[in-house]
Amino acid sequence: MALASMSSDAEGYDGDIFEIEDFTIVTIKEGLCAELEQLLRKWELSGDNGNNYSFTKAKLAECQWDSKYDKITYGNNHLIVSYYWPKNLQRIEQATKSNAVNMDASDSFLSNAARLFWSSETDFCPGSIICNQFGVLEFILLTPSDWHFDRVSNEDQLRGLLSSITESAGKAGWYRFCYHLVVSYFYLRIIPKNYIKTSCGFNAAYSAQCSLMDEKNLRISMQFDYVLQDKPHYAFPKKNMVIEEEFLPAEDTSIIDISHLPFGATTNAIEEFGLSAIWSNIERGIAVEEQNLSNLDPQRALAFSTWVSIEKNASYLMSSCLRKLLEIAESQEGSDLVQKREYSRDDASRALSSLLSPTVPENISIRSTDRVINESDLEPAIIRHWIDKVFEKTKQEHALPSCNTSCNVDFESACSMGKTWSPGPGSAVKNVQCSKAYRAEGIKEDGNTVDICQKLSDILSACKSAPESSLTCRISIALAQMLCARDHSSAGFSHLWSAITHELQEYYERNLYVPGMDECVAPDLSTCKFHQNLQLLQCSIEAKKHRESKNLFIQKWQLCKSDDEFFDAPESLEDGKEISREESDCSGAEGRLKPFGTLRLIHYPDRLMYEPVTQSRVPVTEDMLEKHTEYLASLKDPEERVKAQLEPLFSDMEAFKAANPGCCFEDFVRWHSPRDFIVNDENTGEGRLSSRMTGEGNAWQQTWDQAQLKPACRQKLLFDDLKAANKIISDFENLTVSKLIVYILPVLFKCASIQLVDEFIAKLYFDLIGDKLLNLCKKVLDCTRSNALEDYLDAVKDITQIEEVVACCNVLYTQLVSAADKKLTEDEKREIQQFVMMLLRSNEQNYENAANGGKAGAGYRVPIVHGLCGPVGSALKNLFFGSSIKNCSNRTEKKTLEQILTGDEDMPYRRRQYIIRCDARRPTLGSRTLPQRLYAAISKEEYRICLTLSSDTKMLKV
Template sequence: MALSNSEKYDEDVFEIEDFTIVTIKEGLCAELEQLLRKWELVGDIGNNYSFTKTSLAECQWDSKYQEITYGNNHLLVTHYWPKNLKKLEQTEKPDESTENYLDSFLCNAARLVYSSETDFCPGSIICNQFGVLEFIILTPSNWLVDKVSNEDQLRGLLSYGESERQLYFGVCQNNSMRTNFESVHLRQGHPLRCHLSGCIDIFKETLNSSLMDDRNLRSSVQFDYVLQDKFHHGNVDKKISLEEMAPAEDVGIVDTSHLPFGAASDAIEEFGLSAIWLNVERGVVIEEQNVSNLDPRGALSWSSWVLIRKTTTYLMSSCLRKLLEIAQSEEGSGLIMKVSEHTNQDATRALSSLLFPATPQSISIESTKRMPSQVQLKSDVIQQLLDMVFKNTQQISMSKDMPSHNEFFDLTYSEEKRPTSAPGGAVKNESKLSDKCIMEDEDTKDIYQKLHDMLMTCKAAPEGSLTCRISIALAKMLSVQNYAPTNFPQIWSAITRELQNYYDANLPVPGIDESSLPNLSTCKLHQNFQLLQCAIEAKKGWESRNQVRREECNRFESDKLNVSNVGIVKDDEFFDAPEFFDKNDSKNLESPDSWISQGRLRPFGEMKLLNFPDRIMYEPITQSRMPVTEDMLDKYTEYLSSLKDQEERVKAQLEPLFSDMEAFKAANPGCSFEDFVRWHSPRDFVVDGNHLSHRMIGDDNTWQQTWNQAQPKPVCRQKMLFNYSKAANEIINDFESLTLSKLIIYILPVLVKSASMQLIEESKYYFALVGDKLFALCRKVLDCTINGSIENYWSVVKDVTEIEKLVSCCNILYTQLIFAVDKKLTENEKYEIRQFIMSLMRLSELDCESMTSGGKAGAGYRIPVNGGLCGPVGLALKNLFFGKRTFEQILSGDEEVPYRRRQYTIRCSARKPTLGSRTLPQRLYAAISREEYRICLALSSDTVLS
């Protein structure tokens, strides 16, 4: 019975099929709703901000995004908000008795429409066009989000059309109202609708004037003027002139004391000025097609901005960048002497123009396409280049590294002659900038000193040394001509031959300290120059004093020696010891025992020999320690490592000690090992017990064994520790066997340090702008000069480019503003102009390329002009932009007037959609120029009383 019932029950069971279809739009809405809940963008809490016009002027925008799907398409949902504005907490609803209760039904977006602070907001085209601060954008498609069920009151906007047109529309809605955002973009508007009165007419027609309360209609107006191609007279594409890199005091040669600096072409893309009238009542301002009372020179407020051209080449960073590119290229692996056999006509012209810039060619530092034919360089051209490097170096004092505090802050500047404003106008012909006085600010001095101290610890070369001038001369060759593979080798080969000539002629190398040994804290190239200088000094000393020393040594030889043989002394039997004889030597030589003492320098205090208490202990003339470079130390370390026996390694290091022992025995006949220890290593002799220390006792003691082997022999009879001839030949041979890459690696530490030094000097007015960047650069320079990594050098060049760009643009702007003023400015006024320029450059560094900036369709970051036209900045801007033009000429829109566009923001209250609806805020934004006509509307409607 139960079985039959269950079978009957099964027959009654049937399946229910669900034919519900989820459309693509419904799926999109569900995915959007889920995303908004995930981001906690629910309700009207959390999207209200406290702000002022000043805070909005520097407002920066943050964002987060996530990808969603729409059918087969992928859309990007991006949430934008102002990250540096303070959010207001909304925890309670307003009381019914307060005034705020009357508009409590408004969402925050609608309340912002009433605010004039959002007019012409920089940094965000959405805020500029619609007056909202926080919003969501969907990109890229052409549809509208038509339903959101989580009561999110953020503005939802959709980007459509071509990206450069910056077209958006969207909606913001709560339970009581809805605000629609709409925009229109045309190439040209109707002449009657291209002024303030025409825009008000459009607003009235859109809202229906019968529903509009025009008593509270307010307007904000902004006229934008842009200087384009005003900073450089002449053709923008003009090539760099060598005259701009020649020193002012001698235009016949190029200065090799510093690298070229500045922009090679126009660095300023736009320099703009805006005249602003904010929140003006209707009737106060009048602007129609033929009538206007809006004189920009009488505006209520002013603001300015600058855009930097991204494609501009900067000379200093270009030099360094090309060096790195060559070092990493295939042609950089070629031997210099092999490459130098193949010269070309372009290299000849490069050197000729480098040395004779009176008739410069039009040259480019960018084009490298043409391959020149090969022609031998002229010897007279090369010789003049060598004179420029070596003889100019000889005139520079090596004690001059950097200016002192007083010198640095006491520079003079003459405004009698205006500097050139041609392309490359930021190229510095002198290392010192303009202005008589720099702010006597302790912080500025402290920054300068810290930067200077950091660079002084770099493993490079002293400023003004031959190493610096050679490195800069090689780098400058890239700036004055298209790079040819033979330029570097030919110059370097000529420099190598010149160094050989200095050695052969016993002439000191100019720009290298004659009295110092190779400094291991400097770069390898400078160490080699120092070693060559030591070899020259040793050779010169040997040849000049050899005869005197031979005679002195041979006084104690047997009379059987032929005087004619005195002149025969082998090179490896003499060393240029820095000796001078004691005045008492002549008396000692006449004593009975003086015939066996040789090479005495001076008495060693009041000490006497232990075995002969009546004899004074003399300090011997010894050989100076062998000068070594970093490469020589590395080779010596490898040699010691190759020796397997410990005794052999010890003996390999005893040559200086052995030489000192022989010299001591010759100067002190009858001396003992204890006497030598008392002179050479006093700590190893116990005075109280009159005996040697523990480590000096024992038959197996290395010092004892060496002493037993040493014979009395003055330095004039000893084998040289430093073979100057061998050292000089090795240096020259190493220079001749360098590859291009190795040579570039040699000069890079010098160049990056010199570039940093020069940047500090050029930036002395702008430490407040680039101080942090300079500190970061100096730290990188310090690191890369020690480690020598190519990747680190690339990072340095990147920082150099950024700082050079900022300082060059500051110099250009400062020059133009200073000379736009038709009166002599005080130091305080100049300081105010510099501060204004630094503010411009800071804002230009902000990211204006995000989607919200809007490019030229938006409003970039701007700096208010304090004091209007009454201050030095305003006066300079007025003269620079308008000159002596009349009001009628400015309004006529003449081509010579730097007009760009007019912007209008109009707001009022209106009942929409019907007369019975509540009064809601409405907003219109218009941007009108010769290239475009744009209208953006934020129209609110009552969804309850409709």
Template sequence: DEAQMILSAIDIATVNSECTLPIFLQFGAPDRIFFIGSVQNGNIRTRFETVHTHHAFSKHKCLSGLADIFKERLNDSTIPALDITVAIELEYIIRNDFDYDNDLHIDEKYIKNLGACSLPFSTRRDVVKEFRLLTGWPALKQEAITDTINYSDLDPYAAPRWRASVTFHKGVQGLLHSGLSKAKEYLKSIDETTVTEKLGPKPSENRSAAEIFRPVVDSGGSGMNINIGGVQLPINEIRLKEIITTIFNVVNQSAPLKHHHSNELLNDIENTLKSAKAALPGSIVDNLTKSIILALVQPDSTKNRTLSVCQIWEAFTEEIRKYWETNKDIPGLENTTVPDLSKCLLHQKLQMIQCCIDSRRKRHELYDQTKNFSTHEDEFFDAPDEFDEETPLTATNTVNNEPEGRLQKSETLKLLNRPEQPLYIPITQDRSPMTEDMLEEHAEYLASMPGDDRVKAQLDTLLSDMQAFKAANPGCCIEDFVRWHSPRDYVEEEDGTGHLSERMDMEDNVWRTTWKEARPIAVAHQNRLFNESKEAEKILHSFMFFKISDIFKMLMPMSLICAIRRLIEEGL
């Protein structure tokens, strides 16, 4: 009754508005799909009703049978077939209504088929609850289509119109999302246990035979899984070696996103990703990040996933130490000069270790080439308390000293006090490379010092260069040094003479003060400004004693970039 009342209101509205569109009203249980409706076309009103039958006639399942019903309802069998226009829409439905456990483990074959440094995608279960495909043939003459019980032209592939819709299961979590979520949880972890403590001692490390086999004796030896290392680790040694080999297998780090067509949007995305504070794709940091994210989605317990991360990190640190101890270049970082502050901190620290490797290698080569090399690295000289007033302040009293630490001869410059002697460019110490956290610490250190001490601390490099210059050029003066080190501060006159700039010529100038303190000491005998052994060991030691949150603090920038790249790859 209510449906008929609403339908009557619809009829009145269509007459008043002169609407010629059919209007349908659904009623009853939704799954029964009952409709009534009407259409007002001038003085003719057509009613529509729905009838459900337990078993439909076979002829009513095809177009020819439905057309016959249409003619019967009109009670006019004289209507030619050509005057009947049909619109056909066939619906295909695939349902997946099974209820899955949200913690359903992923197919282990999928994980095994992934590379050691591949980010997972997809989900732990099928996310599609229902898929609907509507195929349509609009405005066709009945004679153009043959659709009978025995034969049909209605091939879905030949339909001029397709419309698809998908209904998804709610709450299904993708593997990539799951990995990033777990990484975020570890990042916020307050667990103070270090990687070394979680993994326990190495097999037979600081343990007697009695301690190793005590669990076996206490348990009677029945059904006991002997674990000499103390902790049952989820990744076996062979698999761990494969992972580390893959991590250090650096590929082309400038390769763009893989796509088969030129797209301005993709190029913009690529340029944006390159400017991100992370590391290049295919680098060690990129591979390490992917391998650890992959470990987070393994079908295993939370404890074992944590141990897997610790195993990979420890093995990664030990591999970096091998490169350091053997003076071998870290793959992909061979051309590093200083840490790139535009990259993530972990990448900077690896670059710093590469700088340490280069510095130690150069120092060893220098020691081998230096004449009369002394192994006493702590040798130093005190500046004299007084100067002879008759001796010019700009000259040194080392004319008779044997030159040492020369790199090459200057093609144009000669010593001012010894015009017959060419000026030699000295071998100097490399500037101390720093990562962004080291720069912050250094800035805080300088800010905490008194003014004079702060200035002196910033002149260590200048003092080293002056000492090396004096050792390479006996009898030189400060003007010689300035001409080489800071040519703009030496003014040459038209008559060929020259003098220091006004700021350099001031008596209290820090360059003059430092020159007076500098003694002729070649680089091979100087205290190192950059102690590569100390810096490398400091980084490696910190890696070994990272907490789980420290690992993901280092990896999170790269994790996000890797995830973005993975999404783009799936969308291409």
């Protein structure tokens, strides 16, 4: 200590200042103890209530672990301190701890952790390697922060670390540590030949450490883990998978199925399917297991459990296909134009004959004659086969004549310009209702299930996509399958799209309805843009048929009429309806549909007002509507903006004048816009126009003055079908790969969701994927509306998870059902389904808790309630131990007990685990009896022994 004085008037100093120099050194151990003590107090870990829980074997099988951690310093090393405890087990207060385990009052000195050694309920505890090996439920782990630089490298460091832990726990008043236990741990990666491999050998080694044991209380628990040798495999479903053989033309056209996306795992998705035979808490003399002798039969074990692990890097067909589409759309390849193929008339006729003829003519060419032929292009016969499947062609359709198929239509179809429903293809769209009805019938009367399915149906119906089973879906799925096919990806994709575009043009030119699309339905703006364009093309075909039919009728009418004759158009408008002729003063009326109620013309009260035949409104797509809106916005003059929208009104006015000679503007308003005619007298019908229809420069009035008396059949068509069709085909031919993929993405993602929903309903996987599927459908709904690739990528992740679960459930269920010795009832099949779902759920728990145990621990298992006797147990017995009833030739021979237990290379077990417990006095004869425990695990990959010994130590106060 040094004393120094300074002047009191020195600025910044107060009187005398004492400087203390402390030469005390804080050791590494003291620093570690201080940090640990502070951490334990921070976590509020005090008292002797640790490892004191109320549980059963069943509760422990579903044990879920929680943890918290912090970092401390030990010299130059950094350690992670993690505190683990079971969060779903009920903790018992210290006052009632004597009720937890049935122990004598003389054993009250034991800690709660030591009491757990008496209980066989903790044997092979799932989820935690520490609980499985040392029998405790609540513990603290110290691990290196960096396993390379911070590891404890020698025995002195380890002993110092253990001493610091004991000291800090005592200062913090925390007694969860079994500080009076000596823990030994032995681990080898390779098993030496002369090492112990049986329960008898472990008993001998155990007795050497506990020489004063009471052998009457010695208990043994054993678990033998078997892994299925002939692993389940998922064969490629030919109906949903594009393989190289499918590119070959075949008589069986059902080889290509473009109604669904490919589904399932590309390789074996099941990494391990295991069965555990368990003997729990048996006496020493019951189980005899020596090097060359054993009385243990795995099929007669006291209990059984199973587990399954899924291959983490497995790929799945549906999600891989969608992911590849997204990757190409974002890549440089996506900016390229889809190969445009020029067709001359000769080439087009030859290509068309190749598609419509059942035989393959020579020298077929649907490629451009102006470019070099790419060797990667598919053969025309293969493309023809795909086109036939996309457009659902049959041999009868190949023989359709090339002449106009809509010439012989009646006059009503020719001049009405309204909706007509001619017979033709399009029934595929109607299959949607049947599909939905089938789904509804397959759902059992379960409130939650029906609610989920209804929610899924409502969400998918709101997607901005296309109807299920429509041509849009078939084209999208065919393109996706072709792009993801091996060896034919980019070339086949371009070639198929060019052929589809050419085929759509042929349908328009030949006046044939496009199959899989409803006829004469205006584009639905709630669907995707691709489907809207196909609907517009269908409307163009309908309009072309009407136009050509009208021209044919006019030609026939002109040939038949004389100079003095006039045929009134309404005479043959509708079958079964007769419209009385008016007086001679209105005999010149044309284009009448029916009387408009009882209204009469204002200037001619003796004449009825007739509703005219008008042209149908111009069908527009979302893109056309956006362009029209932009055009209107570009017009600065309001009058020009109004005039740009008056073309349909002008056509209606001309048709009204033709149907009602002598009518006035007020008559037209009463028919077209009744709200704009204000009636003054209900009896006489007298009234006046609203303010909207009056005033100087009124656009309606001006349009009325310009309109001539002209029926709809002689008017200029509002909808130019040729221009619309050419625009659609031209846009299709000039799409980039990325744009085309974006076109079909909404359709594909909805189809993928529908497939998963079908699997969800058919296999009743409600508890397993119900919530996941609901979230996926919501994401798909958002994707189809935003059309952002980032949203699609996020949805693909969910599709991968669901496809993984469903595919693994399907293969496990098929494997178990096929292994049954009898025909299963519906209840037995349902029991197997529930068992499979429990297996997959246990795998998810294993994955979430890998940090706590991994494969070194027991992991989460599914117990088999009825052993190997029920439907599940008998199927597992046949799978793992062979069946003499079926599939004997396809299974490996049953191993003898010597082969099972001696450890030769052909042994089928994956791991053997032993737990031995007894009472023993340590370290002397006068010590109190304490619990002792040994855990051992033997497999081909590891040899692990964990020995936990209790010693009776008394601390004397000096």
